[in-house]
Amino acid sequence: MRRRMVALATIVMVVLGLADSSPLQAQSFFAGKTVRIIVGLAPGGGFDTYARLVARHLGKHIPGSPAIIVDNMTGAGGLISANHLYRVARPDGLSLAHVPGTLLLGQVLGQPGIEFDARKFEYIGATVKEEVVCSLTKASGITSVEQLMSAKTPVKIGAVAPGAPTDNTPRILKAALGLPIQVVTGYKGTAEIRLAAESGEVAGACWAWESMRATWRKSLDAGEAIPILQVTSKPLPGLSRVPLAIDLAKTDEARRLIQVGIQDGSAYSRPFMAPPGTPKERVQILRKAFQETLNDKALLAEAEKAKLTLDPVAGEDLQKLVTDLFTLDPAFVEKLKAVLYK
Known part of the structure; x- marks a missing residue:
């Protein structure tokens, strides 16, 4: 009986230890580091404006309070930065990109120059639905x-x-x-x-x-x-x-x-996303931090002053929306492709 109780107590301690270790591990990973948000369009535009708004408040909602920087990587309407995130950026939770969601549809349509699979990105969230x-x-x-x-x-x-x-x-x-x-x-x-x-x-x-x-x-x-x-x-x-x-x-x-x-x-038009292969626990941490950031009182006050609308979309919802794009009728895909690229 005593052995059984000791064994049970050990199991409980291990489980509790694992539960407690996740935020501690996250804090130890992000502490002292810098999260880079790559914006696919030029400074002064809407994507840049929203990315910088998020960047000013995101760090305090991530365990370890990392620094957040915005880096504009322009070219081909955001395609250069999307390809970079997929092929070059390290999948460690320290690289995000904010690019036009139309590029994700572009893959379905066979848009020239796309070197990514939109289904493999890890979607963190969106600040607003684009109207x-x-x-x-x-x-x-x-x-x-x-x-x-x-x-x-x-x-x-x-x-x-x-x-x-x-x-x-x-x-x-x-x-x-x-x-x-x-x-x-x-x-x-x-x-x-x-x-x-x-x-x-x-x-x-x-x-x-x-x-x-x-x-x-x-x-x-x-x-x-x-x-x-x-x-x-x-x-x-x-x-x-x-x-x-x-x-x-x-x-x-x-x-x-x-x-x-x-x-x-509209819903997937302004995604923030991480490279494929980013550890799932860090993806969840970033998703949670992103949603908390968009409810941050200081951010909300700043957005109201700048007349920036906020209508957040969760990362999990973005993931499903992107997956659903690949179920479009092939005949209609060809029609849309002809309109956009020919």
Whole structure:
């Protein structure tokens, strides 16, 4: 009996020791280290703005309080940084990337240059669901979607690169609605696109309203930049008079292009992710810290002041959404591929 009690006590102590060791091990691993967030687009744009907001608060929610830095690795609309995370970054929990989720769909569509398998990334979470709005400058002379539709010459829309939301959105709208659009690609991010629009190089662009209203706020408030079309399932707050793109579609195929190619990507459009092979316990620690960060009072106050919307998506949910992308109908995949890359 005594031996049995001693054995039982030993087992209990071992179990408790293992339970207690996890946070201690995490603290000892992250303490004194630096977590690097690689942003696939240029400084001053929406991805950069959200990444830096998270970076200022994330460290205190990770055991060991590591330093957090943001590193912009631009090129090909975020593709360079996504490939880097997959092929080069060490899977140790100290490397994250924040890139356009449209690249994940890009793999399904056979986008050239992709060297990753989106299903193998470890998804940490997303700060917001992306709701896309197209805005043009008052100086362009196009202040409504009706004027855009009746334009006699193609209207120049700024974009980053194939696979980026700024590029995919106008290409899909051109195909689905017959809009007279010329996509001008090659900008490093929305910060450069804003400057190009204000100088008259392009008429405007389409990207996340959450980002646009924060980073282009002065022009929007002054009426110098005007939202003319929202690519959303329902009107966004403050945009009740701006038409929905899907309501202008005249065929089922056109509606599906808008729905699948743009709107369905809302939840996975702004992922934070880690390399494949990152230890599961560190992935869970980062996921928990990410969610805690987005509920941090200091972060919430900062976001409100900057007019940055927060609508978090859990890492586990992102993982499932990405997996589901690979179940799209092959015939529709070919149609969408033709719209975006040919």
